[in-house]
Amino acid sequence: xxxxxxxxxxxxxxxxxxxxxxxxxxxxxxxxxxxxxxxxxxxxxxxxxxxxxxxxxxxxxxxxxxxxxxxxxxxxxxxxxxxxxxxxxxxxxxxxxxxxxxxxxxxxxxxxxxxxxxxxxxxxxxxxxxxxxxxxxxxxxxxxxxxxxxxxxxxxxxxxxxxxxxxxxxxxxxxxxxxxxxxxxxxxxxxxxxxxxxxxxxxxxxxxxxxxxxxxxxxxxxxxxxxxxxxxxxxxxxxxxxxxxxxxxxxxxxxxxxxxxxxxxxxxxxxxxxxxxxxxxxxxxxxxxxxxxxxxxxxxxxxxxxxxxxxxxxxxxxxxxxxxxxxxxxxxxxxxxxxxxxxxxxxxxxxxxxxxxxxxxxxxxxxxxxxxxxxxxxxxxxxxxxxxxxxxxxxxxxxxxxxxx
Amino acid sequence: xxxxxxxxxxxxxxxxxxxxxxxxxxxxxxxxxxxxxxxxxxxxxxxxxxxxxxxxxxxxxxxxxxxxxxxxxxxxxxxxxxxxxxxxxxxxxxxxxxxxxxxxxxxxxxxxxxxxxxxxxxxxxxxxxxxxxxxxxxxxxxxxxxxxxxxxxxxxxxxxxxxxxxxxxxxxxxxxxxxxxxxxxxxxxxxxxxxxxxxxxxxxxxxxxxxxxxxxxxxxxxxxxxxxxxxxxxxxxxxxxxxxxxxxxxxxxxxxxxxxxxxxxxxxxxxxxxxxxxxxxxxxxxxxxxxxxxxxxxxxxxxxxxxxxxxxxxxxxxxxxxxxxxxxxxxxxxxxxxxxxxxxxxxxxxxxxxxxxxxxxxxxxxxxxxxxxxxxxxxxxxxxxxxxxxxxxxxxxxxxxxxxxxxxxxxxxxxxxxxxxxxxxxxxxxxxxxxxxxxxxxxxxxxxxxxxxxxxxxxxxxx
Numbered sequence: 001x002x003x004x005x006x007x008x009x010x011x012x013x014x015x016x017x018x019x020x021x022x023x024x025x026x027x028x029x030x031x032x033x034x035x036x037x038x039x040x041x042x043x044x045x046x047x048x049x050x051x052x053x054x055x056x057x058x059x060x061x062x063x064x065x066x067x068x069x070x071x072x073x074x075x076x077x078x079x080x081x082x083x084x085x086x087x088x089x090x091x092x093x094x095x096x097x098x099x100x101x102x103x104x105x106x107x108x109x110x111x112x113x114x115x116x117x118x119x120x121x122x123x124x125x126x127x128x129x130x131x132x133x134x135x136x137x138x139x140x141x142x143x144x145x146x147x148x149x150x151x152x153x154x155x156x157x158x159x160x161x162x163x164x165x166x167x168x169x170x171x172x173x174x175x176x177x178x179x180x181x182x183x184x185x186x187x188x189x190x191x192x193x194x195x196x197x198x199x200x201x202x203x204x205x206x207x208x209x210x211x212x213x214x215x216x217x218x219x220x221x222x223x224x225x226x227x228x229x230x231x232x233x234x235x236x237x238x239x240x241x242x243x244x245x246x247x248x249x250x251x252x253x254x255x256x257x258x259x260x261x262x263x264x265x266x267x268x269x270x271x272x273x274x275x276x277x278x279x280x281x282x283x284x285x286x287x288x289x290x291x292x293x294x295x296x297x298x299x300x301x302x303x304x305x306x307x308x309x310x311x312x313x314x315x316x317x318x319x320x321x322x323x324x325x326x327x328x329x330x331x332x333x334x335x336x337x338x339x340x341x342x343x344x345x346x347x348x349x350x351x352x353x354x355x356x357x358x359x360x361x362x363x364x365x366x367x368x369x370x371x372x373x374x375x376x377x378x379x380x381x382x383x384x385x386x387x388x389x390x391x392x393x394x395x396x397x398x399x400x401x402x403x404x405x
Numbered sequence: 406x407x408x409x410x411x412x413x414x415x416x417x418x419x420x421x422x423x424x425x426x427x428x429x430x431x432x433x434x435x436x437x438x439x440x441x442x443x444x445x446x447x448x449x450x451x452x453x454x455x456x457x458x459x460x461x462x463x464x465x466x467x468x469x470x471x472x473x474x475x476x477x478x479x480x481x482x483x484x485x486x487x488x489x490x491x492x493x494x495x496x497x498x499x500x501x502x503x504x505x506x507x508x509x510x511x512x513x514x515x516x517x518x519x520x521x522x523x524x525x526x527x528x529x530x531x532x533x534x535x536x537x538x539x540x541x542x543x544x545x546x547x548x549x550x551x552x553x554x555x556x557x558x559x560x561x562x563x564x565x566x567x568x569x570x571x572x573x574x575x576x577x578x579x580x581x582x583x584x585x586x587x588x589x590x591x592x593x594x595x596x597x598x599x600x601x602x603x604x605x606x607x608x609x610x611x612x613x614x615x616x617x618x619x620x621x622x623x624x625x626x627x628x629x630x631x632x633x634x635x636x637x638x639x640x641x642x643x644x645x646x647x648x649x650x651x652x653x654x655x656x657x658x659x660x661x662x663x664x665x666x667x668x669x670x671x672x673x674x675x676x677x678x679x680x681x682x683x684x685x686x687x688x689x690x691x692x693x694x695x696x697x698x699x700x701x702x703x704x705x706x707x708x709x710x711x712x713x714x715x716x717x718x719x720x721x722x723x724x725x726x727x728x729x730x731x732x733x734x735x736x737x738x739x740x741x742x743x744x745x746x747x748x749x750x751x752x753x754x755x756x757x758x759x760x761x762x763x764x765x766x767x768x769x770x771x772x773x774x775x776x777x778x779x780x781x782x783x784x785x786x787x788x789x790x791x792x793x794x795x796x797x798x799x800x801x802x803x804x805x806x807x808x809x810x811x812x813x814x815x816x817x818x819x820x821x822x823x824x825x826x827x828x829x830x831x832x833x834x835x836x837x838x839x840x841x842x843x844x845x846x847x848x849x850x851x852x853x854x855x856x857x858x859x860x861x862x863x864x865x866x867x868x
Contacts, residue, residue: 122740129738177775181723188731192738203739205672205731261650265661265674272662273669277741 022368029361047354061219062087067176076247086373217255221328242316249315289349429704464836501541507685508534513645540834574658667747667808676728683721684797690790766796
């Protein structure tokens with residue numbers, strides 16, 4: 001069992017190299033996109049917001065899934081607990097990366113324009129909520145809550161590794177209960193603030209839930225890809241079996257369906273009501289070139305992953321599953337593009353080179369930070385109360401026999 | 406699923422987080438079978454059963470009287486009016502359909518999620534689902550005013566060349582609810598077959614042997630039978646899973662696709678589904694707690710079950726509270742005067758008492774479930790479950806009546822108050838529900854015998 005308690009760095013020496021290369025890529029990307037900042041500040045901020053929301057979605061989605069697993073248990077969570085923790089520990093960096101949005105908010109959000117508000121009765125009504133100081137205070141509160149949750153859960157997890165104190169499991173459970181509630185509320189209002197208020201007249205009560213579902217899906221897709229990569233290297237190559245991928249595949253399927261359910265519900269209700277304020281959001285998306293993006297989402301954010309993930313073979317085949325997971329991460333980006341970009345280009349579809357470069361840049365920086373966090377701790381939580389029952393059998397006797405169905 | 410990574414029971418985790426077992430220690434295959442089948446076959450019917458069944462039948466008769474009078478007179482005997490065309494009838498319909506959701510959730514989703522604690526409660530939760538759907542169906546059918554023409558709701562080629570309006574969620578309701586009833590019935594019956602065979606083999610009376618024998622459909626318990634059975638049961642679970650979501654989603658569309666302020670809001674589908682599961686689990690607790698006390702089933706329906714159900718109630722209750730919060734916030738945020746009026750009218754309008762009672766029952770009281778002391782106290786859980794049942798009924802009443810009674814034009818505002826017949830029909834369906842439940846408890850095994858045996862330590866072959 002000694003090798004199980006080695007840090008990831010010792011188990012997989014190439015991690016350091018990957019971290020360095022990703023950081024260089026991120027640096028180059030940042031330099032290139034800074035050039036974009038000089039040409040078109042607004043376009044830069046718009047693409048940056050999209051890229052940022054994807055990375056934040058993976059981070060917060062991992063934090064939330066970790067808390068869900070604390071409460072629900074299950075073997076699926078034991079093998080990804082360490083990647084979950086490492087992803088959640090990228091939150092301080094994500095907090096810093098929010099600064100460009102805070103500084104650029106005047107160019108992103110129409111409601112910050114005093115002239116516009118002065119001539120708009122609805123925006124005057126909303127001014128109580130949509131104003132610069134309150135927006136920033138709220139953002140500070142969200143980051144405080146998220147960082148606090150991530151800090152305590154990770155600190156206790158580290159202590160659990162060292163001391164094997166059983167009371168820590170109980171303490172993490174307690175925090176996770178309230179933590180999930182806090183996550184649900186903060187991310188709802190954060191999505192209203194950062195995304196929904198891009199079109200300040202429009203509103204939809206399901207919006208927060210839609211974003212939560214999207215974050216869960218992004219996090220699961222990322223964790224699946226990470227687990228496939230780790231399962232080919234020690235020590236997880238001795239531990240991960242097809243059934244683990246099967247569980248993750250099922251969870252991804254569930255979240256794909258949830259996303260489709262939320263999106264369709266929102267569309268059907270707004271379409272059938274056909275009220276001017278609400279339908280306008282869909283009008284400039286569906287009656288212009290943006291329609292193609294909508295169809296892409298139906299096909300590749302729902303239909304394709306849904307059909308593939310129904311198959312039992314696909315869920316147990318890491319080579320195939322990792323493709324689905326990466327595909328899902330890409331369509332998550334397209335979904336955020338669909339939520340954000342049409343507000344800036346209402347007359348027709350427009351894709352900027354920054355929409356490609358900035359997600360790659362932020363993604364590389366995020367991944368480098370993730371690897372850095374992963375390296376410092378063992379890849380398996382050997383003192384998780386479930387560890388023995390979930391994985392102990394497998395380690396002792398090899399994988400359990402497969403039965404058909 | 407067979408290739409689950411999770412063991413049947415998880416002793417290390419259970420110890421670490423100090424949860425009680427799903428079945429009390431000391432039981433064997435024989436004692437489980439004896440204890441459950443004896444309720445139906447051997448034990449004398451308790452006097453309390455006659456008293457309970459008699460009372461329930463009294464209210465069932467009240468339902469029959471109310472419906473007869475309704476058919477003879479017309480739905481004018483109810484308090485419904487213009488603008489409040491939907492009132493008690495639809496409130497009760499949504500309430501009963503919601504209660505039914507726990508059955509499907511427990512039987513299908515918890516089965517697929519490999520939650521072994523579902524085993525001792527799934528049978529009567531499924532029965533409860535069926536009875537609740539039956540009670541629910543009463544209301545829309547009689548609300549049509551001419552229930553003998555209710556078959557017009559079903560699309561079929563006819564000489565009048567008339568078709569239902571397929572764009573209306575009301576017609577989706579017909580499909581959703583009838584599919585739900587069919588699949589729930591099949592699921593329940595298929596799950597019963599091996600136990601019906603046990604009753605056939607153990608029954609002392611010739612009549613019992615014949616009836617249970619016919620219902621058991623020739624079950625012999627061969628390996629072949631079991632193989633087919635497992636496959637069929639899993640497939641039915643898969644089929645039933647989308648129904649947990651679809652039925653109440655369609656019910657929420659009944660409201661949300663309109664443009665009535667207070668109804669037309671995008672959070673309705675997930676929030677209705679969560680509310681349905683919330684009320685369903687509350688009803689399962691309301692029934693399970695007295696049943697386990699009367700029939701001494703504490704060994705099978707353990708504190709673990711009650712605690713888990715309490716947790717599901719807490720989670721779904723929080724989702725429902727989240728729904729109230731976003732609804733109220735967005736109503737203000739929308740800057741639309743009609744939207745903004747809805748929450749204000751609910752809070753300080755003529756039905757304010759119902760709104761605040763609903764907040765108390767659905768949001769305030771269930772917060773006690775955060776405390777382990779509350780989750781482990783049977784009487785407190787029972788009281789909370791009753792309060793949630795009331796709260797979820799009030800929620801539907803508030804959504805339906807307060808949204809309709811004051812919409813866009815103040816000149817067409819109105820008020821609704823229930824008549825005697827509104828109340829008698831509602832109470833009558835509770836009577837019908839309980840009568841069916843009493844019959845079920847008396848004549849069928851209320852806990853799945855063979856599934857209980859699979860969670861015994863004896864069943865862990867090769868571990």
